[in-house]
Amino acid sequence: MNDSCLQIKNLGKDFGxxxxxxxVTISLEKGEIMGLVGPNGAGKTTLIKLVMGLLHxxxxxxxxxxxxxxxxxxxxxxxxxxxxxEPILYxxxxxxxxxxxxxxxxxxxxxxRCRELLLRFHLPVGxxxxxxxxxxxxxxxxxxxxAQVPDLLILDEPLDGLxxxxxxxxxxxxxxxxxxxxxxxxLISSHYLEELERIADRIAFLHExxxxxxxxxxxxKVEEKTIRVVFQKEPPxxxxxxxxxxxxxxxxxxxxxITIEDNFNAIYEACCSYPHYVLEIYHRNLExxxxxxxxxxxxxxx
Amino acid sequence: xxxxxxICKELHQMRWIIIIGLLVGFGLAVILASTFGYxxxxxxxxxxxxxxxxxxxxxxxELLAIFGDYTLYVWSQWHAKNLYQIGxxxxxxxxxxxxxxxxxxxxxxxxLTRPVSRREGYLAKVASGLLVxxxxxxxxxxxxxxxxxxxxxxxDWGRFFxxxxxxxxxxxxxxxxxxxxxxxxxxxxxxxxxxxxxxxxLSLPGMFAVxxxxxxxxxxxxxxxxxxxxxxxxxxxxxxxxxxILLLIGLRVFAKKDF
Amino acid sequence: xxxxxxxxxxxxxxEFTVKLFVNTRSGVPIYKQxxxxxxxxxxxxxxxxxxxxxxxxEVALELTVNPNTVARAYRELxxxxxxxxxxxxxxxxxxxxxxxxxxxxxxxxxxxxxELLQEAxxxxxxxxxxxxxxxxxxxxxxxEV
Numbered sequence: 001m002n003d004s005c006l007q008i009k010n011l012g013k014d015f016g017x018x019x020x021x022x023x024v025t026i027s028l029e030k031g032e033i034m035g036l037v038g039p040n041g042a043g044k045t046t047l048i049k050l051v052m053g054l055l056h057x058x059x060x061x062x063x064x065x066x067x068x069x070x071x072x073x074x075x076x077x078x079x080x081x082x083x084x085x086e087p088i089l090y091x092x093x094x095x096x097x098x099x100x101x102x103x104x105x106x107x108x109x110x111x112x113r114c115r116e117l118l119l120r121f122h123l124p125v126g127x128x129x130x131x132x133x134x135x136x137x138x139x140x141x142x143x144x145x146x147a148q149v150p151d152l153l154i155l156d157e158p159l160d161g162l163x164x165x166x167x168x169x170x171x172x173x174x175x176x177x178x179x180x181x182x183x184x185x186x187l188i189s190s191h192y193l194e195e196l197e198r199i200a201d202r203i204a205f206l207h208e209x210x211x212x213x214x215x216x217x218x219x220x221k222v223e224e225k226t227i228r229v230v231f232q233k234e235p236p237x238x239x240x241x242x243x244x245x246x247x248x249x250x251x252x253x254x255x256x257x258i259t260i261e262d263n264f265n266a267i268y269e270a271c272c273s274y275p276h277y278v279l280e281i282y283h284r285n286l287e288x289x290x291x292x293x294x295x296x297x298x299x300x301x302x
Numbered sequence: 303x304x305x306x307x308x309i310c311k312e313l314h315q316m317r318w319i320i321i322i323g324l325l326v327g328f329g330l331a332v333i334l335a336s337t338f339g340y341x342x343x344x345x346x347x348x349x350x351x352x353x354x355x356x357x358x359x360x361x362x363x364e365l366l367a368i369f370g371d372y373t374l375y376v377w378s379q380w381h382a383k384n385l386y387q388i389g390x391x392x393x394x395x396x397x398x399x400x401x402x403x404x405x406x407x408x409x410x411x412x413x414l415t416r417p418v419s420r421r422e423g424y425l426a427k428v429a430s431g432l433l434v435x436x437x438x439x440x441x442x443x444x445x446x447x448x449x450x451x452x453x454x455x456x457x458d459w460g461r462f463f464x465x466x467x468x469x470x471x472x473x474x475x476x477x478x479x480x481x482x483x484x485x486x487x488x489x490x491x492x493x494x495x496x497x498x499x500x501x502x503x504l505s506l507p508g509m510f511a512v513x514x515x516x517x518x519x520x521x522x523x524x525x526x527x528x529x530x531x532x533x534x535x536x537x538x539x540x541x542x543x544x545x546x547i548l549l550l551i552g553l554r555v556f557a558k559k560d561f
Numbered sequence: 562x563x564x565x566x567x568x569x570x571x572x573x574x575x576e577f578t579v580k581l582f583v584n585t586r587s588g589v590p591i592y593k594q595x596x597x598x599x600x601x602x603x604x605x606x607x608x609x610x611x612x613x614x615x616x617x618x619e620v621a622l623e624l625t626v627n628p629n630t631v632a633r634a635y636r637e638l639x640x641x642x643x644x645x646x647x648x649x650x651x652x653x654x655x656x657x658x659x660x661x662x663x664x665x666x667x668x669x670x671x672x673x674x675x676e677l678l679q680e681a682x683x684x685x686x687x688x689x690x691x692x693x694x695x696x697x698x699x700x701x702x703x704x705e706v
Contacts, residue, residue: 033627052415055560074304077417084415088408092315104307105416172625179618179628197585199627217627221590278683283588 004066005030005152005185006051011060013046013209020046021209024060028152028185033178035196036189037290038206044189045085047206048156051187052082064152078106081150085157087141091130095123095140099147106148114147117173134161142170146177153177155188159195167192171199193286203286207293215261215289223264224289229271230255230278239274242267259284259292304418305426312430316396320434323392327442330388334379335449338372373457376446377528381469385439386522389473392438394497396431397480401556402493410561424556428481428549432474439470464534465524471541472522476501478548485555583624591626595634603643603654604665614644614652 006028013021021043028034036044049055051062053069062069065076089098095118103109118125121139123132132140138161145153153174159167178184190196196203197217205212215224223244231254240248240256244263251257255278260267271279313320404410414423443466450457480497487493501519508517515526521541526532581598583591602608614620617635621628635652638644646652681691 049411053420054411054414056558074417074419080417082415084411086408087412089412090311090315090409091407101307101311102416105304105418168625172622175621175625175628179621194585198583198591198625201627201629217630218590218592218633221588221593225588280683281588285586285588 007063033186035200042206043209079151081145226282228280232275308426323438331445382523393477398490398494401484402487403490420557468524592634
């Protein structure tokens with residue numbers, strides 16, 4: 001498992017009596033893009049802040065590049081790029097000044113790339129940061145993070161405040177950098193599920209401080225389905241208890257809405273093999289799964 | 303070097319504090335140095351009856367001594383008044399802005415995620431804050447010296463500067479206390495008020511003759527050294543030790559804080 | 562159902578154009594969509610043997626999708642013998658395109674027909690209606706061709 005650049009084990013964080021995060025274990029592999037998804041208050045920002053050292057964990061451990069995060073050297077930290085939710089930068093500085101300030105922390109700084117991106121985004125270098133729009137600040141934060149040439153990029157809700165075109169542009173830029181060199185990894189939390197679906201290798205679902213599920217993107221598409229079936233007669237109970245079935249909802253006398261998270265083909269075949277009037281497949285996407293977890297009670301899982 | 307980079311940014315961020323501080327310092331210095339001559343005159347012109355009335359108060363003798371002695375006068379106005387009053391005010395403002403201010407402006411997240419340890423992050427800010435205080439008071443002090451030279455007034459500059467060092471060491475202690483309070487607050491105004499209040503608390507020992515030396519502001523006036531002619535080492539060393547303790551506490555508080 | 566897709570007309574080095582879609586709303590994984598589209602391009606003879614495909618990176622950036630996804634699509638296509646990749650030179654449509662193309666074409670249509678029939682059943686259409694609708698459409702189609 002030395003190929004993971006970020007390893008979180010049993011991470012917990014309490015704020016007084018309130019538990020923001022508990023028992024989170026997750027691993028980000030080298031060369032992977034992972035999406036972090038969950039409703040507001042699920043603990044996504046808390047998790048990221050714990051990794052970045054803004055918060056101190058109540059329990060558990062965090063390893064970055066194979067070392068405990070408290071043992072990382074300054075050079076190790078230089079390999080980590082970060083964009084906070086709502087990137088607030090020093091308002092009193094100009095764009096150029098902030099870049100120069102930031103540059104001094106990173107010997108690997110790619111000034112050419114920085115300039116190229118400034119041009120691409122048409123960011124006015126002499127402008128005071130307080131005069132930039134929200135979208136431009138996000139772009140600037142991204143430039144700062146990318147020009148740093150990080151091996152691990154951590155983004156906390158970076159797409160907020162960007163219009164759809166800029167969102168895609170933003171992601172494209174991340175992909176550009178991601179593909180420039182092997183072994184770069186990205187952890188990105190976002191509400192923009194459709195955008196995440198495009199670029200993530202795996203998605204981690206967080207809800208009420210707990211990691212509910214980590215699923216590879218492909219599995220999401222291939223296995224996560226809902227079948228609506230109306231049988232001619234009551235089917236055997238074994239069918240509805242097949243592995244991979246997440247939930248079953250009765251509709252009418254012999255109708256069922258079956259939510260599947262794995263083993264789709266076998267379940268589908270099984271449904272086909274019993275006489276039925278209706279057999280429909282609904283493809284579930286990230287949004288559906290999100291509502292699943294976000295709208296669920298604590299003991300709703302079967 | 304990362305720390306130097308931060309210090310530059312802090313100084314740039316506090317540029318208005320520096321400018322205003324220097325202006326205030328210069329202004330006070332000029333007033334101080336140039337009005338001595340007039341006070342001298344005023345004292346000479348006090349009618350004898352009034353003088354007798356005033357001499358009932360022990361204070362009068364000291365007052366006259368001050369008005370007669372430029373060195374004493376300068377001390378009374380600079381170390382014993384402006385420095386610790388204005389100094390304390392600036393220390394509060396700087397400490398509150400540097401930590402609580404950065405939190406309330408939400409830039410602390412950016413600051414702490416640079417590849418710089420919490421330790422360095424704290425020390426860089428403290429160094430900047432102390433530097434600003436030093437600049438302001440060095441500026442003012444130089445101005446006093448300059449105006450004095452112009453007006454031809456002499457003073458025992460040796461003692462003056464030694465006393466200044468003692469004063470600044472104790473001012474630094476107040477500033478460091480301020481940083482600790484600032485770290486624990488999310489709003490610079492709240493932090494400032496609390497630092498101010500604790501300043502008032504700390505000045506309470508100064509109300510009673512017995513406990514006076516325990517007042518941080520008493521020490522800032524460098525009284526023992528300057529007035530009573532005692533050795534400079536005790537206040538200096540105690541001051542430095544206190545600074546050391548506060549620094550260690552500050553480092554720890556900053557390192558452990560969740561932001 | 563909302564359909565959201567990004568259409569890209571991709572101009573490859575050389576002469577031909579291939580329209581590559583990515584539909585995140587679809588139940589089909591993105592890599593599979595890419596496989597299907599390139600496959601259709603070959604079957605429909607828009608893509609000819611020897612035509613060069615863009616690199617994984619180029620496609621990923623053009624469509625804003627994870628390059629691993631594109632790589633997976635390319636692997637699958639290679640596995641099926643539809644494309645070939647040469648170290649240092651690039652990826653090309655395979656020289657020997659498998660016969661019979663006709664069978665593959667029919668398979669595609671058949672799949673679509675199955676879906677159509679499924680839908681018709683849900684709408685409770687009778688075979689006679691279906692036949693009528695189809696015949697009208699076929700007549701129209703023949704006229705256009």
